[in-house]
Amino acid sequence: xxxxxxxxxxxxxxxxxxxxxxxxxxxxxxxxxxxxxxxxxxxxxxxxxxxxxxxxxxxxxxxxxxxxxxxxxxxxxxxxxxxxxxxxxxxxxxxxxxxxxxxxxxxxxxxxxxxxxxxxxxxxxxxxxxxxxxxxxxxxxxxxxxxxxxxxxxxxxxxxxxxxxxxxxxxxxxxxxxxxxxxxxxxxxxxxxxxxxxxxxxxx
Numbered sequence: 001x002x003x004x005x006x007x008x009x010x011x012x013x014x015x016x017x018x019x020x021x022x023x024x025x026x027x028x029x030x031x032x033x034x035x036x037x038x039x040x041x042x043x044x045x046x047x048x049x050x051x052x053x054x055x056x057x058x059x060x061x062x063x064x065x066x067x068x069x070x071x072x073x074x075x076x077x078x079x080x081x082x083x084x085x086x087x088x089x090x091x092x093x094x095x096x097x098x099x100x101x102x103x104x105x106x107x108x109x110x111x112x113x114x115x116x117x118x119x120x121x122x123x124x125x126x127x128x129x130x131x132x133x134x135x136x137x138x139x140x141x142x143x144x145x146x147x148x149x150x151x152x153x154x155x156x157x158x159x160x161x162x163x164x165x166x167x168x169x170x171x172x173x174x175x176x177x178x179x180x181x182x183x184x185x186x187x188x189x190x191x192x193x194x195x196x197x198x199x200x201x202x203x204x
């Protein structure tokens with residue numbers, strides 16, 4: 001059995017300054033996590049993050065994952081996570097696009113991941129599908145691009161894939177793809193969001 005405990009602390013001081021306004025806020029976060037594996041096949045990963053923001057108070061985010069490795073070429077993982085995002089000073093105070101009444105958005109995500117390493121590609125791969133529900137989404141839309149909180153729930157789902165291979169003694173490749181589908185309660189589908197993307201690179 002293998003056990004690990006993680007404890008962390010983070011402090012951030014955010015400032016905004018233009019010709020007419022100066023704003024400042026600080027936040028600090030505490031992180032606690034624990035993960036454990038049994039015979040390198042079955043395991044879990046749990047974490048909790050608590051953040052205190054001088055403008056929006058205290059909030060927390062969580063993550064729980066369970067996985068099983070059938071063999072080196074096939075690992076299956078299922079996770080559930082919650083999170084939040086506070087409005088930035090720019091989104092709040094910018095004289096052209098800011099909105100001072102913005103409130104934090106919250107997210108819950110379910111994700112399933114298949115990954116592994118195999119000699120067939122002389123490397124590794126990962127494929128995951130996810131579904132997120134965002135409440136109070138902070139966004140901007142044409143023609144004004146003024147930030148606002150979307151009413152109701154915003155649902156985002158997608159599939160992400162990645163393959164990396166060793167092609168030679170010093171030559172490596174990496175290819176990936178992403179599909180994203182977004183729908184808000186007011187039917188603004190995929191606003192400011194690419195639906196499909198493909199990437200690739202060679203490194204020598």
